[in-house]
Amino acid sequence: MTKGFVQRGGRWVLVQAGFIIAIGILGITSRIESGHRLLSLVGISFFVVAALCGFLGMAALGRNLTPFPKPSATGQFVQHGIYGLIRHPLYTAVFCAAAGWSLIWQSNPALMVSLLLGVFFDAKARREEHWLRQKYPEYMNYERRVRRFIPWIY
Numbered sequence: 001m002t003k004g005f006v007q008r009g010g011r012w013v014l015v016q017a018g019f020i021i022a023i024g025i026l027g028i029t030s031r032i033e034s035g036h037r038l039l040s041l042v043g044i045s046f047f048v049v050a051a052l053c054g055f056l057g058m059a060a061l062g063r064n065l066t067p068f069p070k071p072s073a074t075g076q077f078v079q080h081g082i083y084g085l086i087r088h089p090l091y092t093a094v095f096c097a098a099a100g101w102s103l104i105w106q107s108n109p110a111l112m113v114s115l116l117l118g119v120f121f122d123a124k125a126r127r128e129e130h131w132l133r134q135k136y137p138e139y140m141n142y143e144r145r146v147r148r149f150i151p152w153i154y
Contacts, residue, residue, distance in 0.1 A: 009069035009131075012124050016094075019117040023098045026110035035106035046100030054093035056082035061090075069128035077136040085151040087129070087142070091121040092149045121149070 058065055060081030066072055082089045095118050102110035125148055132139045147154055 027105035031105040043103030050097035053089040057089035
């Protein structure tokens with residue numbers, strides 16, 4: 001691994017990719033054949049939320065979009081669009097997609113790993129926010145106004 005990759009938070013990206021791959025595989029390999037239709041519908045709903053958060057998050061970030069948690073030297077502080085409602089819509093999107101996948105396949109192991117992914121995203125977001133406070137002094141006021149993952153809740 002190059003020093004720049006690690007300094008920008010590349011290890012967080014690798015661990016995240018591992019979670020996503022594990023959830024994808026577990027969903028298929030440990031699914032329940034005769035599952036409940038309602039759980040599948042809830043899973044589809046999670047996918048809709050994931051698509052909405054993901055699309056709106058990417059659109060608001062524009063050229064600031066990066067897989068790394070540490071902001072780039074040329075990046076700008078974004079707090080418009082969906083970022084006016086939640087600070088990490090892309091993490092919310094990936095978590096909702098993982099949970100939705102697990103529910104559609106009705107895979108308890110995939111759902112458990114999805115919950116661990118949620119805990120991971122909370123830790124990753126806290127680290128990212130540390131970097132954002134260092135780069136953007138106004139980020140502290142933003143944190144007071146806007147919740148991390150779920151509008152008005154958390």
